[in-house]
Amino acid sequence: MSTATLELKNVSKLYRVSKKEVHALNPISFDLLGDPARIITVAGESGSGKTTLASIMLGLLGPTTGQVLYEGKDVSTLSGSQYRDFRKNVQAVFQDPFAVFNPFYQVDHLLEVPIRKFNPGLSKVARRKAMEEALEAVGLQPSEILGRYPHQLSGGQRQRINVARAIVIKPKILVADEPVSMVDASLRANILEALVSLRENYKVNILYITHDLTTAYHVSDSIIVLYRGSVMEAGDITKVVESPQHPYTQLLINSIPWPDLERKWDNQQYANPDIQEISGSGCKFYSRCPNRQSGCQVTPQLVPLFPRHLASCLLHQPQANLDSNLTQNL
Amino acid sequence: MEHLLDITGLTVSYYTDIGRAIALNQVDLKLKQGEKLGLVGESGSGKSTMGLAMMRMIKPPGKVEGGSVVIGGVDMLQLSDKEMLKRRLSTISYIPQGAMNSLNPVLKIKRQMIDAYKAHYPNHKLDQILQLAHETMISVELPEHVLEMHPHELSGGMKQRVCIAIGILLRPQIIIADEPTSALDVVTQRQVIETLNRVQQKIGSALILIGHDMGLMAQSMDKVAVMYAGEIVEINDVQTVFTSPKHPYTQALISSLPRLQNRGEFRGIPGMAPSLYRLPSGCRFHPRCNQQQPHCQTTSPRKSIFEDEKYVTCHLYEAS
Numbered sequence: 001m002s003t004a005t006l007e008l009k010n011v012s013k014l015y016r017v018s019k020k021e022v023h024a025l026n027p028i029s030f031d032l033l034g035d036p037a038r039i040i041t042v043a044g045e046s047g048s049g050k051t052t053l054a055s056i057m058l059g060l061l062g063p064t065t066g067q068v069l070y071e072g073k074d075v076s077t078l079s080g081s082q083y084r085d086f087r088k089n090v091q092a093v094f095q096d097p098f099a100v101f102n103p104f105y106q107v108d109h110l111l112e113v114p115i116r117k118f119n120p121g122l123s124k125v126a127r128r129k130a131m132e133e134a135l136e137a138v139g140l141q142p143s144e145i146l147g148r149y150p151h152q153l154s155g156g157q158r159q160r161i162n163v164a165r166a167i168v169i170k171p172k173i174l175v176a177d178e179p180v181s182m183v184d185a186s187l188r189a190n191i192l193e194a195l196v197s198l199r200e201n202y203k204v205n206i207l208y209i210t211h212d213l214t215t216a217y218h219v220s221d222s223i224i225v226l227y228r229g230s231v232m233e234a235g236d237i238t239k240v241v242e243s244p245q246h247p248y249t250q251l252l253i254n255s256i257p258w259p260d261l262e263r264k265w266d267n268q269q270y271a272n273p274d275i276q277e278i279s280g281s282g283c284k285f286y287s288r289c290p291n292r293q294s295g296c297q298v299t300p301q302l303v304p305l306f307p308r309h310l311a312s313c314l315l316h317q318p319q320a321n322l323d324s325n326l327t328q329n330l
Numbered sequence: 331m332e333h334l335l336d337i338t339g340l341t342v343s344y345y346t347d348i349g350r351a352i353a354l355n356q357v358d359l360k361l362k363q364g365e366k367l368g369l370v371g372e373s374g375s376g377k378s379t380m381g382l383a384m385m386r387m388i389k390p391p392g393k394v395e396g397g398s399v400v401i402g403g404v405d406m407l408q409l410s411d412k413e414m415l416k417r418r419l420s421t422i423s424y425i426p427q428g429a430m431n432s433l434n435p436v437l438k439i440k441r442q443m444i445d446a447y448k449a450h451y452p453n454h455k456l457d458q459i460l461q462l463a464h465e466t467m468i469s470v471e472l473p474e475h476v477l478e479m480h481p482h483e484l485s486g487g488m489k490q491r492v493c494i495a496i497g498i499l500l501r502p503q504i505i506i507a508d509e510p511t512s513a514l515d516v517v518t519q520r521q522v523i524e525t526l527n528r529v530q531q532k533i534g535s536a537l538i539l540i541g542h543d544m545g546l547m548a549q550s551m552d553k554v555a556v557m558y559a560g561e562i563v564e565i566n567d568v569q570t571v572f573t574s575p576k577h578p579y580t581q582a583l584i585s586s587l588p589r590l591q592n593r594g595e596f597r598g599i600p601g602m603a604p605s606l607y608r609l610p611s612g613c614r615f616h617p618r619c620n621q622q623q624p625h626c627q628t629t630s631p632r633k634s635i636f637e638d639e640k641y642v643t644c645h646l647y648e649a650s
Contacts, residue, residue, distance in 0.1 A: 046515050046518075154373075155373065156602075184372045184373050185542045185587075187599075188588075188598075189597060189598035190598040193596040214545075218593055218595075238593070242590075252516060256516055257519070257523075257543060257548065257549045258589070259544040259547075259548045259572070259584075260545075260548060260589060261568065265520060
């Protein structure tokens with residue numbers, strides 16, 4: 001096995017807000033391997049630490065503890081040219097397809113800047129060709145897009161252009177932070193399809209960050225479920241979504257408004273997240289958990305339950321013969 | 331049974347520098363007391379315009395150009411501004427999109443509820459109003475001490491519930507909720523929608539839920555109205571919409587939904603919604619329609635009306 005493209009080693013993040021400490025992310029370790037390309041979902045509700053994790057992976061935020069390694073080297077100590085290489089190969093797509101465009105420039109500008117920056121030697125014709133290729137990869141007609149201004153395009157088109165911008169320089173890793181949450185439901189399919197084709201055709205590893213397990217289930221290969229900065233459950237996407245083991249994952253899945261008359265919301269009541277206290281130690285989900293026990297005051301470990309299926313909950317006995325390493329289970 | 335809400339021929343245009351955009355074109359909608367209707371469509375299809383027109387809150391450059399919105403026998407569009415002011419919140423109330431930003435950040439929740447109430451009944455006693463405010467807080471499942479808090483102290487889901495509480499304070503006959511959960515995550519979304527359903531049931535009002543998430547409609551609505559480019563193309567009960575949708579657009583919408591059974595399949599709707607300034611001739615959906623016929627390009631389809639005020643606007647169903 002070659003070195004992982006991106007390695008997270010015991011990465012955690014602590015925010016201090018006027019004397020209060022918030023553990024946005026508890027220590028987590030996993031690798032994004034270069035090959036085979038995969039789509040990994042990081043799921044959780046607001047405040048679960050998913051965007052913090054993304055920012056750390058993108059190098060936008062330094063971890064409080066631990067290290068992020070890019071091809072074996074710590075991201076915080078990369079030299080100038082190494083850092084450029086990291087920047088080129090780890091790209092991002094953000095949530096808001098409206099905010100990233102400068103309304104005074106044609107969309108070509110957004111696509112051209114990264115090429116100029118990372119491939120300065122390219123001729124005008126070659127740049128144009130790269131832009132057209134990237135647009136086609138996300139299912140857009142270059143002739144309908146190039147030369148237009150952002151206000152002439154729909155949200156779905158803009159978001160696909162953002163994906164095209166990220167891949168125009170052929171990165172190895174794409175971090176997509178809620179790429180479809182602000183796009184109409186009927187247009188989401190096109191963006192998700194673009195992500196899947198990137199993995200297939202360009203071998204891009206994608207970290208798909210979302211609170212929507214429906215789309216996660218459709219695009220990704222594996223999943224990490226976060227709650228208040230800790231991993232609740234992780235593993236193969238079909239296993240986790242089809243038979244969730246952790247009560248929190250069960251809550252998430254039971255809350256999905258399935259567009260299916262046969263699958264209505266159940267009647268299980270959960271404590272309201274709005275009025276709970278943030279507890280110190282122990283299982284983070286304790287105050288809302290319908291199955292809580294006295295033993296839950298101790299922080300549970302993330303343990304293997306089945307092949308490629310981990311959970312951190314005392315309800316489940318670990319299978320000692322299975323690998324508990326997060327990377328191996330993704 | 332008499333209809334509580336009867337909208338006929340409602341037309342709204344926006345006049346801008348590049349011309350007239352017809353945001354709502356001859357829309358008809360009838361609703362009975364206690365009925366729950368989901369209004370779905372892509373951005374720009376006219377869902378929010380419809381809600382605002384019912385409230386008479388269309389602002390220039392928008393203009394209501396025709397039709398009537400009759401609630402309990404009274405046409406809202408014919409009332410004077412002063413009379414309309416009295417109807418808002420007491421007859422018909424609107425919970426806006428991104429309701430969290432519609433609260434006044436410098437006033438306590440209590441103050442904002444009292445103000446809303448006093449605007450309608452200036453002579454009522456304060457303790458009487460507070461009593462009602464407490465009861466309303468309980469019915470939206472918020473602790474009473476929230477009344478003493480400012481909006482910034484509340485989470486997104488709580489603010490949304492405060493907005494629902496203000497919306498139902500005067501027991502309106504019709505509640506319009508415009509994408510009340512679009513900024514919330516799944517768990518909170520479910521709780522807010524369930525709260526909305528419970529209060530709707532409790533006060534027996536009709537509910538119009540505007541949104542583009544078909545899942546929410548399947549979970550909690552009785553009827554679904556599908557909008558496309560300023561028109562309602564189909565109104566049907568939720569069962570029919572999900573199991574045997576009539577209009578080709580509804581069919582495409584339903585088959586584009588991600589479900590558990592069709593993992594990895596993506597069926598987006600090809601093409602994009604037309605600009606309201608340059609609408610296609612004939613049926614507005616024909617450039618994207620997979621069941622297009624020659625006359626779809628030239629003739630606008632008429633409504634084919636089924637029982638119980640359901641209808642579909644498509645040539646395929648027109649009686650020859």
